[in-house]
Amino acid sequence: MLEIRDVSRHFGGLKAVDAVSTSVNQGELVGLIGPNGAGKTTLFNLISGFTPVTSGEIRYKGQTISGLKPFAIASLGLSRTFQNLRVFPNMTVFDNVSVGAVGAIGQSAFQAVFAGSKRANRISERTWEALERVNLADQANDLAANLAYGKRKYLEIGRALAMQPDLLILDEPAAGLNDSETADLSRFIEELHGEGLTIMLVEHDMTLVMRICQRVVVLASGQKIADAEPAIVRRDPQVLEAYLGVDE
Amino acid sequence: MLDPYYLQQFAIGLSLGMVYALMAIGFTLIFGVLNVVNFAHGEIYTIGAFAGLMAIAAFGPPLLVILFIVLAVGAFAGFGLERLAFRPFRRFSDEASLKSRAMREATLMSSLAMSIIAREAMELVFGSEFQTIDIAYLINKPIALGPITIVNGDVIIFVVAALMMAGLQYLLKYSTIGLSIRAVSNNPLGARYVGIDTDRTIVLTFVIGSMMGALAGILVGLYYGAIFPSMGFSPGIKAFVAMVMGGLTSIPGAVICSMILGISESIATTFVSSVWSDMVAYGFLLITLVFFPQGLFGRGRERV
Amino acid sequence: MSRELLMPRLSKVAMLIVLFGLLPALLAWLDKGYLYQVVTVTLIFALLAGSLHLITGVAGLLHLGHAAFYGIGAYIAALLGSDYGIGFTIGLPLAGLGAALIAFIVALPTMRLVSIYFAVATLGIGQMVHLVLQNWVEVTKGPNGVLLFSGIDLFGFTIDDAIGTYFVVAAIVSLSIWVIHRLSHSYYGNALRSLREDDQCADAIGINTTRLKMEVFTIASFFAGIAGALWAYTTQYVSPADFDFAESILILAMVVVGGLGSLPGAIIGAVLLILLPEVLRGVGDIRNIIVGGVMFASILFLPKGLFGEVSALNFVRRQLDSAWRDAPQKRKVGWK
Numbered sequence: 001m002l003e004i005r006d007v008s009r010h011f012g013g014l015k016a017v018d019a020v021s022t023s024v025n026q027g028e029l030v031g032l033i034g035p036n037g038a039g040k041t042t043l044f045n046l047i048s049g050f051t052p053v054t055s056g057e058i059r060y061k062g063q064t065i066s067g068l069k070p071f072a073i074a075s076l077g078l079s080r081t082f083q084n085l086r087v088f089p090n091m092t093v094f095d096n097v098s099v100g101a102v103g104a105i106g107q108s109a110f111q112a113v114f115a116g117s118k119r120a121n122r123i124s125e126r127t128w129e130a131l132e133r134v135n136l137a138d139q140a141n142d143l144a145a146n147l148a149y150g151k152r153k154y155l156e157i158g159r160a161l162a163m164q165p166d167l168l169i170l171d172e173p174a175a176g177l178n179d180s181e182t183a184d185l186s187r188f189i190e191e192l193h194g195e196g197l198t199i200m201l202v203e204h205d206m207t208l209v210m211r212i213c214q215r216v217v218v219l220a221s222g223q224k225i226a227d228a229e230p231a232i233v234r235r236d237p238q239v240l241e242a243y244l245g246v247d248e
Numbered sequence: 249m250l251d252p253y254y255l256q257q258f259a260i261g262l263s264l265g266m267v268y269a270l271m272a273i274g275f276t277l278i279f280g281v282l283n284v285v286n287f288a289h290g291e292i293y294t295i296g297a298f299a300g301l302m303a304i305a306a307f308g309p310p311l312l313v314i315l316f317i318v319l320a321v322g323a324f325a326g327f328g329l330e331r332l333a334f335r336p337f338r339r340f341s342d343e344a345s346l347k348s349r350a351m352r353e354a355t356l357m358s359s360l361a362m363s364i365i366a367r368e369a370m371e372l373v374f375g376s377e378f379q380t381i382d383i384a385y386l387i388n389k390p391i392a393l394g395p396i397t398i399v400n401g402d403v404i405i406f407v408v409a410a411l412m413m414a415g416l417q418y419l420l421k422y423s424t425i426g427l428s429i430r431a432v433s434n435n436p437l438g439a440r441y442v443g444i445d446t447d448r449t450i451v452l453t454f455v456i457g458s459m460m461g462a463l464a465g466i467l468v469g470l471y472y473g474a475i476f477p478s479m480g481f482s483p484g485i486k487a488f489v490a491m492v493m494g495g496l497t498s499i500p501g502a503v504i505c506s507m508i509l510g511i512s513e514s515i516a517t518t519f520v521s522s523v524w525s526d527m528v529a530y531g532f533l534l535i536t537l538v539f540f541p542q543g544l545f546g547r548g549r550e551r552v
Numbered sequence: 553m554s555r556e557l558l559m560p561r562l563s564k565v566a567m568l569i570v571l572f573g574l575l576p577a578l579l580a581w582l583d584k585g586y587l588y589q590v591v592t593v594t595l596i597f598a599l600l601a602g603s604l605h606l607i608t609g610v611a612g613l614l615h616l617g618h619a620a621f622y623g624i625g626a627y628i629a630a631l632l633g634s635d636y637g638i639g640f641t642i643g644l645p646l647a648g649l650g651a652a653l654i655a656f657i658v659a660l661p662t663m664r665l666v667s668i669y670f671a672v673a674t675l676g677i678g679q680m681v682h683l684v685l686q687n688w689v690e691v692t693k694g695p696n697g698v699l700l701f702s703g704i705d706l707f708g709f710t711i712d713d714a715i716g717t718y719f720v721v722a723a724i725v726s727l728s729i730w731v732i733h734r735l736s737h738s739y740y741g742n743a744l745r746s747l748r749e750d751d752q753c754a755d756a757i758g759i760n761t762t763r764l765k766m767e768v769f770t771i772a773s774f775f776a777g778i779a780g781a782l783w784a785y786t787t788q789y790v791s792p793a794d795f796d797f798a799e800s801i802l803i804l805a806m807v808v809v810g811g812l813g814s815l816p817g818a819i820i821g822a823v824l825l826i827l828l829p830e831v832l833r834g835v836g837d838i839r840n841i842i843v844g845g846v847m848f849a850s851i852l853f854l855p856k857g858l859f860g861e862v863s864a865l866n867f868v869r870r871q872l873d874s875a876w877r878d879a880p881q882k883r884k885v886g887w888k
Contacts, residue, residue, distance in 0.1 A: 041882035048756055050752070050756070069755070070752075070755040070756050071754075071755045071756070071757075071758050071759055071760050071761065074755070074757055074758035075758045079756070079757065079758075080756055082753065082756075086750050086752075086753040087748055088745065088749035088750060088753075089749060090745075090748075090749060090813075090861065090862075091742070091745055091746075091749060092862075092885070094885045094886055095742050095745070098739055098742050098886065098887075099737070099742055099743060099745075099746045099754065099757055100757050100758075101758065101759045102739040102740070102742060102743050102759075103743070103754075103758030103759045104758055107738065107739045107740045107743070108740070109735060109740055109767055109771060111735055111740070112738035112739070112741070113731050113734040113735060113738075114734075117888050120738065120739060120886075120887055120888055123739045123886075123887075124886040124887070127886060128886075140885050141885055143862065157866055159757065160757070163757060163758055193701050263764075273800070274658070284673070333848075336803065336852055352668055353614055353667065353668070353671075354673065354851055354855075356614070356668065357804075357808065357847065357851055358851050358852065359849055360801065360847075361844045361845070361847040361848035361851070362803075362844070362848065363844075364798075364801065364840055364841070364843065364844030365841055365844040365845055365848070368838065368840045368841040368844065372838065372841075472735060482796075485675075485679070488672065492669075492672070521687075523683075523686070523687045524683065524687060526679065526683055527680065527683055530676040530677075530679050530680045530683070531680075533672070533673070534661075534673060534676050534677070534678045534680075536664075537660045537662070537665055537669050537672070537673050537676075538662060538673075541665075541669070
């Protein structure tokens with residue numbers, strides 16, 4: 001579904017991502033790990049269109065997306081969350097998620113003014129579905145800024161789900177969560193995956209990645225050094241070396 | 249070789265550019281440190297001019313004394329402006345808030361509001377017409393330089409601008425104050441962590457920048473013989489344009505672009521009527537914003 | 553009729569009664585020409601503030617040159633009338649379309665600018681338009697302005713009495729504000745708000761941010777042009793002085809004071825900032841100081857404005873029945 005072919009991203013002399021090739025097939029749950037500075041977030045930004053590739057190609061559902069603008073990529077069915085939790089602080093929870101829905105379903109200015117309720121109802125229903133999926137339905141009227149940190153994570157995921165994506169990319173979803181919250185989250189991600197969603201995630205938390213991912217891609221210094229099932233990756237000497245001092 | 253008429257226009261353009269540079273230096277200094285557009289800088293300029301005017305009317309001291317009085321008034325005004333329009337918005341001290349878009353917009357609007365109040369107040373007190381200045385103080389005594397004529401004001405302004413720039417560069421590079429200014433402009437939170445009193449540094453920057461602005465005001469007022477409450481608006485915009493063209497963070501860049509602006513304006517007015525002269529500045533502004541966002545000399549600002 | 557439906561219906565009917573019944577009756581009874589003028593100006597500025605609210609309050613684009621498009625609309629209407637004898641019926645929409653067209657052209661290169669630079673660009677544009685209005689004497693008649701000899705000429709009927717003029721202005725302003733209300737209080741409006749909150753993030757969610765910004769800028773400028781035409785036809789004299797930077801700031805102050813993101817707030821701000829100097833008639837000269845002072849005070853003490861966005865959105869959803877009602881818990885959320 002997602003093909004990354006020999007993609008590089010150079011910043012002057014620095015090779016943030018260096019000739020990385022991998023793919024994510026439909027229905028997979030893939031994890032992307034690597035020590036700090038390995039290029040994981042850069043790769044995410046390349047995939048979602050926030051950074052242009054220096055060389056190489058990224059294809060999604062057979063179409064080249066490297067070089068497309070972020071919103072174009074998103075409308076193809078690829079949605080993402082952000083590491084530093086970017087919800088819309090001055091909007092309610094409902095309104096936040098509705099932006100995901102309206103991004104996918106669309107409502108033009110003309111429709112907003114003159115059209116009947118049909119389209120708006122579709123957007124409303126889609127929003128409620130997403131809200132209920134992430135268990136935020138009873139906080140729908142709360143201001144996003146007032147939400148607890150953990151809940152805001154789910155809000156971001158809910159907003160991404162409202163787009164009804166084919167591929168969901170999660171950027172360090174467990175960052176800042178304690179053990180029990182992380183356990184809840186990993187269960188939640190597994191559920192989403194079980195419902196048929198293809199998911200790719202970047203994570204530092206090894207337990208989460210090794211537990212739920214079907215396949216793990218390892219980056220170090222911008223290069224891919226492993227791409228296999230968790231059981232194999234955790235014994236790979238190159239991976240262990242890259243993570244020097246960090247136990248599996 | 250060159251028609252003396254065009255040479256004269258060029259010279260006029262140079263002196264115009266120097267006038268803009270005087271404003272741009274203080275403006276860029278403040279922007280560099282706080283990353284905020286100080287909409288009231290033009291009014292500090294006007295306050296300087298009126299302060300000088302009142303000093304002349306009150307007890308007619310020599311020019312140098314006037315300049316010192318103006319510097320003092322400018323410092324005071326800058327201090328007041330910072331306390332009133334900028335400090336209240338630094339309530340939150342984390343980095344995200346300090347450089348946040350909301351804060352920049354809030355301070356833009358608060359300094360804008362301040363500038364309106366200041367300008368209207370001066371209009372109420374002094375009336376909106378040009379003020380008369382004792383002819384003895386005007387610095388427009390002509391000096392012949394070959395085919396062209398300049399005035400003694402040109403020399404004075406040039407010297408002052410050069411001194412300002414040199415003084416500022418010296419201050420920034422070799423003094424402790426300069427070090428704190430550079431630190432705060434680079435990373436306000438980090439500067440605070442290493443023990444720099446960011447608040448005091450910001451105040452100091454405002455004071456220095458405003459002193460320069462006020463000095464610019466009185467010099468230009470005496471140069472053109474015109475002092476009136478709305479005199480700060482147009483140079484303020486030109487200073488901003490010069491700053492943007494120069495790359496926002498570079499004082500020498502702002503000065504060079506001020507010169508370019510002045511010369512372009514002067515040349516433009518030889519071909520079209522002078523009422524369109526402001527168009528040059530606005531045109532440059534838009535062209536720079538759209539095509540050269542990083543300016544001609546500075547490093548670009550990152551996206552907010 | 554169920555209680556849920558009754559209140560919002562009443563609110564809407566009440567507003568219409570006040571605007572088209574009570575107020576004109578009061579004006580006719582008091583019969584002072586000057587009062588008609590104040591009310592008309594207030595209506596025009598309510599439209600200006602409402603349209604700027606879309607750009608600055610909802611979409612978060614700080615716009616320091618809204619008066620330019622107000623002026624363009626006014627001049628189009630005035631010049632069409634005085635030079636070509638084209639009256640209100642065609643002049644009004646043309647004024648709006650002309651302003652929208654220029655806004656579109658201006659927005660094309662500048663829409664990608666980051667907030668503060670966009671703000672300064674709008675300042676530059678506003679100043680350029682003002683310069684043109686003042687100095688392109690062949691077309692705009694320069695600082696002397698343009699005199700319009702006919703007032704409102706609607707489909708052949710000349711309306712030159714005060715009360716008739718009032719009704720026309722009130723009708724057009726109400727219709728325009730209704731459109732703005734629908735845009736702001738809809739999912740389209742939510743998309744606009746996401747531009748203000750975090751436009752990079754909005755991009756990632758499939759919102760075509762550049763196109764949306766251009767749309768809102770063009771639409772709002774259309775309404776500014778309409779407001780300008782109304783000004784031209786009611787005061788019958790336009791001059792460049794009415795469309796300078798101070799005017800843009802006045803309109804911005806109305807939006808800020810009322811509450812960024814709040815349409816009712818913008819209207820309240822307009823009413824406040826027009827009526828306040830009128831009420832303090834004796835000190836009319838310091839109107840601008842009042843504007844500056846009020847703007848400063850509200851940024852400092854009332855950062856959410858007089859009727860902030862959250863309260864305003866709740867108000868509109870509940871009181872004006874704009875909310876989606878079939879929510880599971882029967883609470884009013886979302887938009888219809």
